[in-house]
Amino acid sequence: MDARIINSLISAVKSTFNMVLKVEPNIAKPSIAKSIEPKYPIVTVIGFNGDIDGNLIYSFNKETAIKVVSTMMGMPYENLDELALSALGELGNMTSGSIAMELEKNSYTVDITPPTVITGKEIQVTAEGVILKLPLNIFSEGDFEVHMVIRGGGK
Numbered sequence: 433m434d435a436r437i438i439n440s441l442i443s444a445v446k447s448t449f450n451m452v453l454k455v456e457p458n459i460a461k462p463s464i465a466k467s468i469e470p471k472y473p474i475v476t477v478i479g480f481n482g483d484i485d486g487n488l489i490y491s492f493n494k495e496t497a498i499k500v501v502s503t504m505m506g507m508p509y510e511n512l513d514e515l516a517l518s519a520l521g522e523l524g525n526m527t528s529g530s531i532a533m534e535l536e537k538n539s540y541t542v543d544i545t546p547p548t549v550i551t552g553k554e555i556q557v558t559a560e561g562v563i564l565k566l567p568l569n570i571f572s573e574g575d576f577e578v579h580m581v582i583r584g585g586g587k
Contacts, residue, residue: 440534458569476524482542489579521547
């Protein structure tokens with residue numbers, strides 16, 4: 433996988449989470465995965481297409497989701513209602529938009545799709561392509577994961 437893509441992903445995640453959540457995410461070593469097995473019951477999916485095609489899949493636990501929503505809303509939040517899920521989709525949207533801008537700096541032009549937020553205990557995500565897994569620590573150890581699936585394209 434092109435290092436420019438990996439670096440774009442890491443840079444965008446760091447800058448977006450720093451700006452929106454006021455945290456410096458601790459990013460673990462990226463790896464190539466054979467499949468997508470979301471560790472957590474809350475998943476945001478955003479597609480992208482252009483010079484490269486694929487999906488960005490964000491997965492986090494309920495406690496992290498509530499902290500994210502509380503930070504974004506600027507007040508304590510306790511439930512993952514429709515407004516909270518919308519905020520989580522918006523975090524995915526902002527992060528994906530930032531990834532698209534970082535990719536463009538590296539000669540990859542992509543457009544992103546609107547976010548889809550999915551909740552459930554046994555979520556299965558299937559996607560074909562090269563799967564880059566990026567584990568993160570935002571508020572606690574390993575509380576957030578990003579998968580970037582790339583199909584075709586590449587320069």
